[in-house]
Structures are given as C-alpha cells and as structure tokens.
Amino acid sequence: MGMTLAEKIISRKIGRVPVPGEIVVMPIDAAMAHDGTAPLMIKSFEAMGAKKVWDNKKAAFVIDHISPSSNEGTSALHKMMRDFAKVHSFPLYDVGEGICHQILPEKGYVFPGGVVVGADSHTCTHGAFAAFSTGIGSTDMAAVFASGKLWFKVPETIRIKIEGTMPNNVMSKDAVLYSIGEIGADGATYKAVEFCGEAVRKMSMDSRMTMTNMAIEMGGKTGLIASDAITRDYLEGRINVPFIELSGDGDADFADTLEIDAGDLEPQLSCPHQVDNVKLVAELEGLPVDQVFIGSCTNGRLEDLRIAVKVLRGKKVKARTIVMPASREIYLGAIKEGLIEELVKAGCAVGVPGCGPCVGGHHGVPSQGENVISTTNRNFKGRMGNAEANVYLASPLTAAYAALKGKIEVPLGA
Amino acid sequence: MELLKGKVWKFGDDISTDLIIPGKYKFKTIDFNELAKHAMEGADPDFSTKVNKGDMIVGGDNFGCGSSREQAPVVIKHSGISAVIAKSFARIFYRNSFNVGLPVVECPELFDNVETGDTLELYLAEGKVIARGRTFTFKPIPPFLMAILQDGGLVEHYRKRGGFIWEKPTR
Numbered sequence: 001m002g003m004t005l006a007e008k009i010i011s012r013k014i015g016r017v018p019v020p021g022e023i024v025v026m027p028i029d030a031a032m033a034h035d036g037t038a039p040l041m042i043k044s045f046e047a048m049g050a051k052k053v054w055d056n057k058k059a060a061f062v063i064d065h066i067s068p069s070s071n072e073g074t075s076a077l078h079k080m081m082r083d084f085a086k087v088h089s090f091p092l093y094d095v096g097e098g099i100c101h102q103i104l105p106e107k108g109y110v111f112p113g114g115v116v117v118g119a120d121s122h123t124c125t126h127g128a129f130a131a132f133s134t135g136i137g138s139t140d141m142a143a144v145f146a147s148g149k150l151w152f153k154v155p156e157t158i159r160i161k162i163e164g165t166m167p168n169n170v171m172s173k174d175a176v177l178y179s180i181g182e183i184g185a186d187g188a189t190y191k192a193v194e195f196c197g198e199a200v201r202k203m204s205m206d207s208r209m210t211m212t213n214m215a216i217e218m219g220g221k222t223g224l225i226a227s228d229a230i231t232r233d234y235l236e237g238r239i240n241v242p243f244i245e246l247s248g249d250g251d252a253d254f255a256d257t258l259e260i261d262a263g264d265l266e267p268q269l270s271c272p273h274q275v276d277n278v279k280l281v282a283e284l285e286g287l288p289v290d291q292v293f294i295g296s297c298t299n300g301r302l303e304d305l306r307i308a309v310k311v312l313r314g315k316k317v318k319a320r321t322i323v324m325p326a327s328r329e330i331y332l333g334a335i336k337e338g339l340i341e342e343l344v345k346a347g348c349a350v351g352v353p354g355c356g357p358c359v360g361g362h363h364g365v366p367s368q369g370e371n372v373i374s375t376t377n378r379n380f381k382g383r384m385g386n387a388e389a390n391v392y393l394a395s396p397l398t399a400a401y402a403a404l405k406g407k408i409e410v411p412l413g414a
Numbered sequence: 415m416e417l418l419k420g421k422v423w424k425f426g427d428d429i430s431t432d433l434i435i436p437g438k439y440k441f442k443t444i445d446f447n448e449l450a451k452h453a454m455e456g457a458d459p460d461f462s463t464k465v466n467k468g469d470m471i472v473g474g475d476n477f478g479c480g481s482s483r484e485q486a487p488v489v490i491k492h493s494g495i496s497a498v499i500a501k502s503f504a505r506i507f508y509r510n511s512f513n514v515g516l517p518v519v520e521c522p523e524l525f526d527n528v529e530t531g532d533t534l535e536l537y538l539a540e541g542k543v544i545a546r547g548r549t550f551t552f553k554p555i556p557p558f559l560m561a562i563l564q565d566g567g568l569v570e571h572y573r574k575r576g577g578f579i580w581e582k583p584t585r
Contacts, residue, residue: 023556025580036437039444040484048572066441073442121482121506137484137510139568143578151558151580185428186476190505219476221505274428359437359481380432380480382456387436 002249004157005224006192009132009246012113018154020253025151029114029131030058031144034100036065036359037119039077040138042084045145054148056090060109062100063093067354070362098327098353101125101213101297105205106329108238112227112246117144122297122377124215127192128208129235130227130246135216155192155221156255157248158183162199164262168413171307172207173299173375173395175199175260176214177268181278182258189219191255194248199262200225205234206303213298214377217275224248267411270393273381281398284408290370292321292403294396295351296358299375300326302333304396309339311400311411312346318406319373321348322364324356348403360385373402418496418517418536420468422528422545425457427474431486431507433457434478440485449485450492465493470534473500474525478507487511487518497536499543501525512559515567519543521552538563 003011010018013026033041038061053059061081069075078095085092093103101122104110110126116133117123119141126133136150144150160179166172193215200208208225215223226247235243267281294300294308305325323343325331331353334340343350349364357364358376365385366372372384372391379391394402401411433456439449454461454471471490477500478486487510490498497517511518517538528534528545535544541554555563558579565571572578 023558023580036441036481036483040488043444044569047569050572065437071442077441077444119482121480123482135482135506137482137506137513139484139513140509143568143572146572147578147581149578149581185479186502186504189476189502219479219504361438361441378432378480380430382432382436385436385438387456 002252004192004252004254005130005194005226005246005248006132006155006157006222007252008248009113009130010154013115020154020156022154023151024154025149026115027149028058028117028144030060030104030109030116031141032060032062032100032104033119033138033141034062034064035067035074035078035081037138037141038081041119041141041145042080044139044142048142048146050142050146053088053090053145056088059090059145060104061085061092062097062103063095064099064354065359066361068095068352096328096352098330099297099300099355102300102326102330105129106238106327108240111235111239111241112231112244117141117150121216122213124220124222125209125213125297127215127222127224128205128212129231130224132222134222153190155190157192157194157252158188159194159196159254159257160260161257162195162197162260162262164199166199166262166265169267169397169411170265171395171397172203172210174265174268175262176211177270177278177393178260178265179258180214180217180270180276183218185217185274185276186219188215191220193218193220193223195223195225196248201228204303205230206301209301210298217377267395267398269398270379272379272390272392275379275393281394281408281410285410287371287408289319289373289402289407291364291366291372292319292399293357293364293372293374293376294321294399295324295326295356296376297326298377299396300324300330302330304375305334305339307396308400309342311397311404313342315346315404317347317403319403321403322351322357323348324351325353327353357384359383373399373408375399418538420470420496420534421466422470422472422530422532422534423465424472424528424530425474428476428479429457429473430480431478431483432480434486435483435489440483446488446492450489453489453493462493465495467494468496469494470536471495471498472525472528473498475501477503479504482506484510484514487514487516491516499524499536512562513568515563517563519552521550524550
C-alpha cells in the first residue's frame with residue numbers, strides 16, 4: 001500500500017514508514033512567528049532560560065498583522081521583536097514586506113519535503129509546495145527556537161480530488177469554500193488535507209496557495225499539494241536545496257475522499273459567522289455591500305489583483321473597496337503591470353502589504369450592521385473588529401463584482 | 415495531579431479563539447492579567463467578572479477553533495478556570511493548553527448531562543469526571559503531555575528538566 005503525501009514527507013524525516021496516530025519528533029526546516037505571536041514566544045523563550053536560537057538561517061519574524069503599528073502598545077511589541085531578532089541575528093521582515101505566509105515561500109524558506117512551523121494557524125498554506133507545514137502556538141515555537149525540533153502526531157489524510165475544468169467565473173477559492181461547506185469546520189480536525197486531481201494540477205501556485213491556506217478552516221493540520229513543474233518554476237532561484245517532485249500515492253489509506261467535478265462548481269460565499277456556512281453567490285444576489293476587501297494570505301496575490309483589475313478597469317467602485325497586496329514583491333509586480341494605477345483610478349484604497357483588515361486590528365474595521373465581502377479566510381463574529389458586522393468570504397472575482405455593483409451579484413467570467 | 419472541583423460554565427460548538435480573546439486585544443499587550451479581563455468576551459461579555467477560581471468550562475465540538483493565539487488558553491487559565499472539558503478541540507488550541515498548563519479533556523458524553531452552575535469533579539490521571547452523581551470516563555491524556563501539565567506547562571517543564579521530554583525517542 002502506498003503513502004499519503006503527509007506520510008511521505010514524514011517518512012523522509014524519520015527514516016521509516018510512519019503510522020497515523022503515533023507521535024514523531026521531526027527536525028524543523030523553517031520556523032516563523034509574527035507580531036501576534038512572537039512577543040509571547042519571546043516571553044516563553046526567555047522564561048525557559050534558553051540562550052540561543054538553534055539556527056538563525058531557519059528562523060524568521062514577520063511584522064504583518066498590525067503593520068504599520070496603530071498604537072503604542074503594539075509599537076512596544078514590535079520593538080521587542082526587532083530587539084530579539086537583532087540579538088539572535090536572524091531575519092525580521094518589517095513593516096511593508098508583507099504577510100508571513102507569502103514571504104516564507106518568496107524568500108526560499110519553503111521547499112518540497114520540508115517541515116515548516118509557524119506561530120499562525122494559516123501556516124498550512126505552505127503545503128502548496130509539498131512541505132509539511134502547520135500552525136503552532138507561541139510556547140511550542142519557543143521550544144522550536146530553542147531546540148530545532150518538535151513533536152507531531154502523524155495525521156490521517158482526507159483527500160479532495162477535483163477533476164475536470166472549472167467554469168471561468170469560478171476560482172480556486174470557490175473550490176475550497178465548497179469543500180469546507182461539505183466537510184464542515186471541524187471535519188478534518190487532526191487530519192491532513194490533500195488536494196489532487198486534474199483541476200489542481202492545472203492551477204497556478206497562487207491558486208494552489210489559496211486552497212491549502214484554508215485547510216485549517218476544516219480543522220486540518222496541514223493542506224498539501226504535490227510538487228510538479230509549476231512548483232519548480234515558482235521556487236527556481238529562491239531555494240538553496242535540490243527541488244524534488246513529491247506526491248501522494250493513489251492507493252494510500254485515506255480517511256476519506258471528497259470527489260468534486262470542477263465543471264459543476266459555481267461561485268461560493270461563506271456567510272456569517274462560520275466559514276462552513278457556505279452558500280451559492282446566486283442565493284444571495286442583491287444583498288447590499290458596504291465594504292469590500294481584496295487581499296490577505298488567502299487572496300492577495302498577483303493573480304487575484306489581475307482578476308480585480310479585469311473587472312474594475314475603467315469603471316468606478318460603488319462600495320468602499322480596500323486592496324492590499326500580500327507582499328512587497330507582489331506590490332512591485334502589480335505596479336509594473338499597471339494594476340495599482342487601475343485600482344486607484346477605479347476608486348479603491350490601496351494599502352501597504354500586510355494582513356490589513358482581515359484580523360480586525362486596523363486598516364478598515366467595519367461599522368455596526370455593515371455587510372463586508374472579503375477575500376480572506378475567516379468570518380467569525382468579531383473577526384474584522386466589529387461583532388455587529390457581517391463578513392462574507394468570496395473569491396477575488398466575486399468580491400470585485402460586489403465592489404463594482406455595490407451589491408452581491410453572480411460574476412461573469414473574468 | 416489532585417482532584418479538580420469546580421462549577422460549570424457551559425458554552426456551545428465552535429467557540430473560536432476570536433470569541434475567547436478578540437484579536438484586537440492581543441496585539442497590544444502580553445500582560446496576562448490585563449488580557450484575562452476580556453476572557454470569553456465574544457461569547458459572554460461579563461464572563462471575567464462572574465467566574466470564580468476553580469470553575470470549569472464545558473464546551474461542545476471544535477472548542478478553540480481558529481487562530482493559533484496562545485493567548486486563548488492563557489486568558490482562560492488566568493480568569494481562574496481550572497480545566498476545559500469539551501466534546502472536541504481544535505488541535506492548536508489543544509496543544510497550546512498543555513503548553514500553558516491548562517488541563518483540557520475530550521469527553522463527548524458529558525456535554526448533554528451538565529448545565530451552567532453544576533459542580534464537576536475531575537480526576538485527570540484516572541480519566542474520569544463526575545457530574546450530578548454520574549461518572550463519565552475519557553481517554554487518558556498521553557503520558558508525555560501529562561508530564562508537561564504536571565510540571566505546570568512547557569516553560570516550567572524545560573526549566574525543570576533542561577530539555578523537552580519528547581527529545582528522547584518515543585518508540
């Protein structure tokens with residue numbers, strides 16, 4: 001019998017075939033904390049009495065959640081991070097660099113077969129590169145910074161097989177929202193989620209990262225996609241380890257398989273206040289929209305900005321629209337392609353690369369009773385900073401249409 | 415670990431970390447007593463003023479879902495809660511709880527048999543909890559996690575042992 005992709009990566013690290021449910025200890029290839037989690041990690045690291053960061057080439061800090069800082073308290077925590085990174089001489093990606101889950105692959109921390117931990121739940125994003133990548137808390141991260149190793153329970157795997165071709169008004173975000181609706185917010189708890197099939201193989205890295213990013217919204221420990229020529233192209237010139245192709249075996253023992261015919265997919269909306277409360281865009285047509293956010297580690301990449309511009313070029317938005325590229329590299333790419341100019345002309349507020357309004361700390365907290373269409377990954381009550389606002393999650397295409405119309409409408413193809 | 419005894423505060427399914435401690439607070443301070451004033455605020459705005467030391471939270475499925483913020487189990491512990499017993503937990507919250515020294519137990523049968531205000535007796539090592547005279551059993555906590563809990567969390571564990579228990583081969 002074959003191995004799932006998660007089992008394959010783990011087996012390479014421990015030198016034998018792992019058994020789901022067993023506890024293994026693995027060396028860590030990359031470890032990251034951000035301004036929401038690093039201060040507590042530093043507190044734990046110092047309280048432990050740890051002296052040295054285990055490997056300054058594998059450790060990274062990112063200031064992205066409240067970036068730039070909006071208040072004195074946050075500024076003090078940012079300074080604490082900068083001081084710690086300086087003392088232990090490892091990289092800190094500061095204000096304007098972008099979102100941690102975009103920076104790690106861009107800067108070469110992520111490669112097929114690697115084990116990546118981040119003190120952020122959306123660390124599962126990096127599984128798009130066939131890396132075993134999962135979110136941990138601050139004190140676990142302190143243990144990693146001190147020792148370079150961590151324990152993991154070998155997960156079972158749920159397979160999501162997407163065959164066929166998606167309609168041209170459907171994006172990978174719709175495929176993953178549909179999957180979450182089917183599997184439920186805790187359907188994959190403690191498990192790995194492996195995305196495969198023809199539609200996934202045809203997707204760009206930008207699209208693939210959107211899906212693995214949201215594995216946690218089904219409870220998944222990590223989201224995984226096989227590495228192939230598309231992965232190689234993205235990582236070329238970024239990583240300093242040999243690229244390998246890794247994929248799960250078709251005859252592996254999967255806990256469950258969800259089969260999706262891509263051609264049947266329609267634009268999806270995740271409705272308040274649970275990510276698995278998924279409906280068709282068609283069911284909510286006409287709902288007035290007050291704010292649109294296009295950005296985040298889910299959908300703030302170049303492909304997403306291109307889609308938004310296709311919809312908005314030469315037109316004016318009818319809803320307040322905030323756009324934030326996920327990284328400096330993407331921002332520069334968007335400037336070169338003229339995308340930023342088009343978005344600004346269309347009336348969008350284009351902001352600094354970072355998490356923006358997704359986590360409710362700054363940069364666009366909605367008002368009471370407002371409806372927000374967001375390309376982010378969570379719509380929990382209070383998530384965007386106001387428990388009385390209604391957050392709907394959608395693809396950048398659906399979001400751009402909502403911006404253009406000032407209400408929810410089924411998008412035409414981009 | 416001795417018997418834990420306390421009054422129940424009952425919550426439902428999918429209690430997210432955003433409900434346990436809204437993101438807007440966690441970016442401003444790491445003062446746990448300050449943060450604990452907002453414990454469970456999203457689910458029950460007055461929780462921190464009503465809870466007494468030793469009380470327990472009973473939750474439904476997927477307790478602690480959402481972000482990786484360790485502040486979530488931290489504020490629950492600092493509010494005075496001695497343990498959380500739920501039908502199931504989100505995995506990062508589960509790990510974080512042991513790391514900060516907050517006992518968490520998966521016991522699906524308990525949920526429908528207790529209400530807020532009941533008194534619970536929790537025997538962690540024995541794997542049982544008593545409510546309204548009935549005994550409910552649960553799968554014992556793995557020994558290495560129990561050791562971390564008995565040391566008072568991962569920081570104290572490391573200070574005490576000069577290393578991590580899992581660094582020794584487990585198999």
